[in-house]
Amino acid sequence: MTIILRFVDCNGFIRERFVDIMSVVDTNALTLKQEICKMIDNNGILVENMRGQGYDGASNMCGSWNGLQALFLQDCPYAYYVHCFSHCLQLALNGVAKDVKVVWRFFSMLTNIVNFVSAFAKRCNELNLIRKVELKELLDSREFETGRELNQGHSLKRARATRWGSHFASITSLMSLFKETKILLQEISEHGPNQQFRGDAESNYIAMMSFEFGFASLLMDKIMGLTNFLCQGLHKKTQDIVSALNFVENTKSQFQDMRAHGWDDLFMSVVSFCEQHGIDVPDMRRFYYS
Structure with missing residues (x-):
């Protein structure tokens, strides 16, 4: 359990300090409350002075009757939960x-691809070797820029259900390693150790090379680039409710502008991405029947 205290110092400034990481035998609300109170008492802080609590939405934390916030409210009626x-x-x-x-469907396919490639250290090493070969060829042809902090090593990152920022990181990691991942899936589908691996690699390759997946990748990368900026803003230590609302309003304006004027640029980037990686682009001028 991680404990962070937020307080107002003698000069009236809001401060936030990491205090401790504590080992707990279980995650019951009563156990957590006892450990927090022990830490507070050891540091000479009065529990009665608590004026706020901040947790995620887990039932043991925010439960109205037996959650951690409810137990503290019994002792501190002003310790409102946010x-x-x-x-x-x-x-x-x-x-x-x-x-x-x-x-x-896009996130389901993304999760399957990332999990399949990252499941074994051997596959991660093979991906890195393919990456090194690609970088060497680009360096020899001088087709990309070199310099400090450029062309860093990457790995595929998994998305977490309650960490939306991790979804953005998962998308950007796959897009930066799209060609290498494609080559690796092709090799496994042809020379995998058994029929199951070869079949899984081929199904992931087919999903990855579809126009729908390519379009969704760039669309979500664009959308989540905006929401990621908002998430980072909300994580600032000095954040207040007025600034948070301004961040939200600014993000909404950017989304509205993207909806009204961003289609052409998005579609051109999708076509360019598909052509670069050999993905078939449907003819948008043809008539389609459902």
């Missing part, structure tokens, strides 16, 4: 994504 702002945003975005079928 659900973490950035965590609320992450959960809301995650819930909205589940209601959009195309987006939900």
Whole structure:
């Protein structure tokens, strides 16, 4: 359990300090309360002076009757509970994504691809070797820029259900290693150790090389680049409610501008991405019948 204290110093400034990481035998609300009170007492802080609590939405933390916040409210009637702002945003975005079928299919395929490649250290090493070969060829042809902090080593990152920022990191990691991942899946589908591995690699390769997956990748990368900026803003130590609302309003304006004027640029970037990686682009001028 991680404990962080937020307080007002003698000069009236809001401060936030990491205090301790504590080992607990279980995550019951009563156990957590006892450990927190022990830490507070050891540091000479009065529990009665508590004026706020901030946790995520787990039942043992925010439960109205037996949650940690309810137990502290019995001792400190002014210790109001506030659900973490950035965590609320992450959960809301995650819930909205589940209601959009195309987006939900994209994240399901993304998770399958990342898990398949990252499941074994041998596959990660093979991916790194392919990456080194690609970088060497680019260096020899002088087709990309070199310099400090450029062309860093990458690995595929998994998305977490309650960490929306991790979804953005998962997308960007796959896009930066798209060609290498494609080559690796092709090799496993042809020379895998058994039929199951070869079949799984081929199905992931087919999903990855579809226009729908390529389009969703760039769309979500664009959208989540905006929401990631908002998430980072909400994580600032000096954040207040007025600044948070300004961040939200600014993000909404950017989304509205993207909806009104961003289609052409997005589609051109999708076509360029598909051509670069050999993904078939459907003819948008043809008539389609459902």
